[in-house]
Amino acid sequence: MAADVHHISLRVSNARRLLKDLVDRFHFSSFAERVEKGVKQFAVRSGSAIFVVNERTAGENGELSQAGLRNHESGVIARRNGFSANCHHLYDYSDLDTHVDSVCNVAFEVEDVDSSLERVVRAGGRVLTDIKVTEDEKGSVTHAVVQSPIGNVVHTLLDKKLYKGLFLPGFEASGASRMTKSTGRLSHFDHVTYACPMSSSPPILEWYERCLGLKRFLVNRDESEDQGFIVQGADVGMRLKAFEYWKCAKEGLRMPGSSPDVKPKVKFVIAEPLPGQGPNQVETFLEQHGGPGIQHIGLHTPDIISSTRQLRAAHVQLLKPPDTYYSEIGKLSEINQVGQCLTALRENGVLLDAEADATDNDTRNNNQRYLMQVFTKPIFDEDTFFLEIIQRCGATGFGAGNITALWRSVQAYLDQREQLDNSKNKLSQ
Ligand SMILES: O=C(O)C(=O)Cc1ccc(O)cc1
Numbered sequence: 001m002a003a004d005v006h007h008i009s010l011r012v013s014n015a016r017r018l019l020k021d022l023v024d025r026f027h028f029s030s031f032a033e034r035v036e037k038g039v040k041q042f043a044v045r046s047g048s049a050i051f052v053v054n055e056r057t058a059g060e061n062g063e064l065s066q067a068g069l070r071n072h073e074s075g076v077i078a079r080r081n082g083f084s085a086n087c088h089h090l091y092d093y094s095d096l097d098t099h100v101d102s103v104c105n106v107a108f109e110v111e112d113v114d115s116s117l118e119r120v121v122r123a124g125g126r127v128l129t130d131i132k133v134t135e136d137e138k139g140s141v142t143h144a145v146v147q148s149p150i151g152n153v154v155h156t157l158l159d160k161k162l163y164k165g166l167f168l169p170g171f172e173a174s175g176a177s178r179m180t181k182s183t184g185r186l187s188h189f190d191h192v193t194y195a196c197p198m199s200s201s202p203p204i205l206e207w208y209e210r211c212l213g214l215k216r217f218l219v220n221r222d223e224s225e226d227q228g229f230i231v232q233g234a235d236v237g238m239r240l241k242a243f244e245y246w247k248c249a250k251e252g253l254r255m256p257g258s259s260p261d262v263k264p265k266v267k268f269v270i271a272e273p274l275p276g277q278g279p280n281q282v283e284t285f286l287e288q289h290g291g292p293g294i295q296h297i298g299l300h301t302p303d304i305i306s307s308t309r310q311l312r313a314a315h316v317q318l319l320k321p322p323d324t325y326y327s328e329i330g331k332l333s334e335i336n337q338v339g340q341c342l343t344a345l346r347e348n349g350v351l352l353d354a355e356a357d358a359t360d361n362d363t364r365n366n367n368q369r370y371l372m373q374v375f376t377k378p379i380f381d382e383d384t385f386f387l388e389i390i391q392r393c394g395a396t397g398f399g400a401g402n403i404t405a406l407w408r409s410v411q412a413y414l415d416q417r418e419q420l421d422n423s424k425n426k427l428s429q
């Protein structure tokens, strides 16, 4: 039974460069690392959101790596500080590697790896790395890795109840030159959005429910359970379906980290293109990434205006919504009603969507639940991954207005990139 996201790992060709971006621009703190010959893994955090940046090495896929060490299937074991591990990216699995930078592992902290894995196997899921115990002087951690039904995405299931160390066995505190304090306000992972091929969501939802016990979550109240939430217009066409981990208490399981410091639940969103569309951002992702995978991650902040100001000051490029967004009918009163400031939102390109409550006839309360969002430009070389900054003020889903505007902001960016690439190609011909 999956319970909560422990960390999310990325596999990139230049780990230090991404680390520097996450620290200098997104104000993550660099706190733990595992740097050995041929292996680079860096852990950074902001609030409870932890990214592990793993560097891809040339011969990783089952061949000898640069350090002359084989991957785990060859069974070559390294011993270091009394700690046994294969000389590869720990708590990860690389054989499904893509040719581009990618976010490929959502690691869940579970109550009991044995029973979680048993459930996966019973439900027909594929185990990539069987149960392993890693340990150092601070205790031990049990983990296993399973394959998700989505492209190169895997899930590490880990239990660290018996561990008192900084992060995970095998990692050490970052060297003094790299150790930094988090100065940003990004507090936790809010959601992970997968880009998937057309009509692929039913078996994906079924897999997550059967194997990990995650349950369907309606994106908003206009969603049909069967069809998902369809966002469609002249220039927009996408089907969204979402799921989240279930309140495990109902099934007699205690979540790790239960009160007093329960982390908010992370949601998972599947985005599929709709039939009959022209080029669009979901297809672009599938093409450039070489298959389905994680398209973006929403990071929560308690104050999106101060966060976006801080990010912009650090040269993070945020996508702008269409010019007309803030002058749409009703937008200004929606913004005023919840007590936000149009100028501050517009200045930072932040979108606001209020969740109207069908059962509540008191208009004063109608628009009290809302959310604010903005996308960053892609943070890898290819357009295969970007971050989203999100602040929820009572709203738990996603609003149609914002989704459309987010879609348009991404599409405008991609179209501009394509034009630029085309003119560059023409010049070089
Ligand atoms: O609204 C959100 O935050 C989403 O995650 C929905 C979404 C998914 C994919 C896109 O390309 C654009 C928007």
Ligand SMILES: [Fe+2]
Pocket (backbone or CB within 6 Å): 191, 193, 296, 297, 298, 388
């Ligand atoms: Fe999102």
